[in-house]
């Protein structure tokens with residue numbers, strides 16, 4: 001089935017048109033700086049060269065119209081598109097699984113939007129314009145939080161007063177669920193009956209872990225929002241929650257300033273003082289920059305601590321999978337995390353760790369107690385497969 005996958009961020013809109021049977025990607029791109037001066041669309045079609053279209057993108061709906069123009073110009077008439085998948089960050093309590101778009105389900109995306117205002121409202125607008133422009137194409141909502149919805153209550157409940165959490169729907173929702181679901185699926189296809197308890201490590205500019213036992217998740221590291229858990233590119237991850245009160249009370253920061261600080265100015269960027277990109281930080285550390293080295297040491301320390309936490313929630317683990325930008329590409333960061341976990345039976349083979357491939361591969365030593373893999377993630381394919389499953393019913 002030919003599926004268009006759309007993923008709206010606060011000021012961006014990524015798209016990919018792919019065939020779920022052949023897995024061929026016909027077109028993909030990103031509309032950037034939506035609502036900001038200097039907006040453009042970077043894209044490529046049929047594995048061709050990357051193209052750049054400089055065009056005013058005042059809002060997400062305009063961006064969608066341009067995406068359809070680009071596809072039409074490249075020869076993909078809309079009658080060839082058989083379904084549209086929409087990545088929604090926050091599905092709240094309404095999306096324990098993916099659902100076909102109706103007036104009701106679209107209303108739910110907006111209802112839970114206060115939990116992820118920058119993303120949900122944008123994708124809801126995108127869904128609206130897709131339905132308006134092409135009423136005959138089916139749309140499906142794939143929420144990033146779905147995979148985490150059925151973790152045990154002892155894992156999702158926060159120890160805050162019940163009336164408050166009930167009224168405001170506060171709980172662990174998690175994120176990256178579509179990626180963790182794909183990583184499980186791909187690991188299972190690769191290892192068969194050899195995998196039961198997997199710690200899935202999505203380590204990109206956003207980063208989270210997931211404890212998956214025989215396909216069911218038992219815990220994850222992100223919380224009410226994606227700020228919780230690991231140290232990320234620009235997010236601080238878990239810190240004492242009282243820090244927020246202290247910053248407001250003693251530091252004189254507004255709540256919005258603290259929000260921006262913790263989400264956009266912290267993490268590897270703040271620790272290194274150089275960049276949020278692990279490549280720059282590795283380079284800095286190689287040149288002897290102590291702050292870059294500390295950023296990396298803290299990344300290994302926190303990631304390994306939380307891997308052990310995920311393993312604890314499953315009372316053990318047999319497999320660990322590295323994925324996303326850092327997990328798939330950084331030989332050094334993988335080794336750094338693995339070394340911290342040696343006491344738990346994790347041992348990488350340095351040569352296998354250096355191998356580059358787009359396919360799942362084992363990088364642990366033959367005598368490692370825990371099998372360690374690199375598993376390239378593919379959220380777009382996972383979304384498209386959900387679209388196919390729901391629309392062909």
Ligand code: AMP
Nearest residue numbers: 204205206277278279324325326329330
């Ligand atoms: P993602 O959010 O999954 O796209 O991951 C983006 C992050 O992955 C970047 O900020 C880099 O820190 C990291 N990354 C991407 N490519 C490489 C690479 N070749 N080596 C090391 N880190 C990489």
